[in-house]
C-alpha cells in the first residue's frame with residue numbers, strides 16, 4: 001500500500017497554507033449544530049428517551065477541552081490497521097477486499113497529525129462479532145471487525161478490510177442499516193472528539209436509513225458517503241474507498257489580550 | 263460578491279450504536295484482538311495522587327440505567343496539569359499518567375467504573391483557579407452526538423463554590439447534578455455519580 005497521501009477529491013483539502021497560523025491554540029470554532037443530528041430525532045426511536053431536553057450550556061473553550069489525550073505508535077500493534085489479517089485464524093475473511101483511506105483535517109483544511117482513528121464494522125454478511133448481536137447471518141471465524149490507525153504527519157490514514165454487509169435492526173419492523181463502518185476520531189483536543197459512520201457510494205439503503213436521515217443537512221449527509229476510489233485500488237486485489245474526516249478548527253490567538261481589570 | 267471563505271464543515275456525528283465495544287473495548291464484545299488495549303484504569307503503580315474510584319450510572323428518561331453506554335474521561339493529574347502540549351501551566355507533568363480512560367457500562371447493572379486519581383485544581387488560561395474536575399464524554403445507541411459533562415467532587419465545597427464553570431449554571435440546584443459524592447468503602451475512596459439524560463434532575467451538559 002502506498003503510504004503517501006494522494007490528492008483529495010476536494011480541492012480545498014489540498015490547500016498548501018492553512019488559514020490560520022499553525023501554532024494557534026485558542027478555543028475551537030463554535031460547533032455548527034445545524035449539520036449534526038439533533039439529540040431528539042423521533043424517527044430513530046432509541047433517541048427519544050436518551051436525548052437531553054434542556055439547552056446545552058455553552059462553554060468558551062477552556063483548558064479542559066482544548067487539551068485531550070495524546071496517543072503514539074506504542075499504543076498500537078503492527079496489524080491493527082489490517083482487518084483482513086488481525087483476526088485471521090485459518091484463512092482470509094469472506095467478502096469483498098477493500099482499502100479505506102483518507103485524511104483527517106480540521107475546518108481550516110489543515111491535516112490533523114498523529115491522531116487516533118478507530119473503526120469497527122459487521123462482517124460481509126452483516127453480522128457483528130459481539131455477544132449481544134443475534135442476527136442469523138453467520139460469524140466469520142477469520143474476521144474480528146475492528147482496527148485502528150494513527151494518522152501520519154499530513155493527517156493521512158488507511159486500513160484494509162472486507163466490505164461490511166447491511167443488517168436488519170429493531171426500529172420499524174423492516175429497518176435495515178446500509179453497509180457502514182463506524183469511526184471514532186480524537187483530534188488534538190477533547191472538544192474535537194467525534195464518532196461517526198462511513199457509508200458506501202451507491203447503496204440504495206442510504207436514503208431510507210432512520211439513523212442516517214437524522215442528519216438534517218443533505219450536504220452533511222452526503223459527506224458521510226465514501227466514493228469508490230479506483231485510482232487507489234490495487235489491481236487483482238482490492239477496491240478502495242476514500243473517506244476524509246473533518247474535525248473542528250481551532251482559533252488562533254493573534255494578539256495577547258490583557259485580562260479584564262488590568 | 264466577496265472572496266470565498268473556504269472553511270470546511272465538520273463531519274456529522276452518528277450514534278456509536280449498541281456494538282461500540284467491538285471497536286473501542288473488544289474484550290466487552292467477547293473477543294481478544296489487540297496486543298494493547300485501552301481501559302478504565304488510568305493509573306500505574308507509580309502514578310502520584312490520591313487513588314479514587316469513580317462509579318456511576320447513566321439513566322434514560324424513565325430512570326432506567328443505560329446498559330450499553332460508553333464513557334470516556336479526561337482529567338488533569340494531581341498537580342492540576344493536563345498531559346497535553348497546550349497546557350503550559352506550572353504544575354509538574356507525570357509520565358505515569360495520560361489522564362484519559364474509557365469504560366463500558368456493565369451489561370446487567372449499567373454500572374460504570376474508573377480507577378484513577380483525584381485531579382488537582384486547575385489554573386485556566388485567564389489565570390483563574392478551577393475546582394478539581396473530571397471531563398466526561400458519553401456515547402451510546404440512541405445518542406446522536408456525544409454528550410459532554412463534568413464531575414466535581416463533594417468534598418471540595420469551597421473550590422466548587424468559586425468554580426467559574428459551575429457558576430455559569432444559572433440555577434444553583436442544577437449545579438448539584440455535576441457533584442460526585444465521596445464515600446469510603448473497605449478503605450477505598452469511591453465517588454458516586456448519576457447522569458440523568460432527562461427529567462427533573464437532568465444533568466447539565468455542555469456545548470464545549
Ligand SMILES: [Fe+2]
Nearest residue numbers: 177180182279
Ligand atoms: Fe453498525
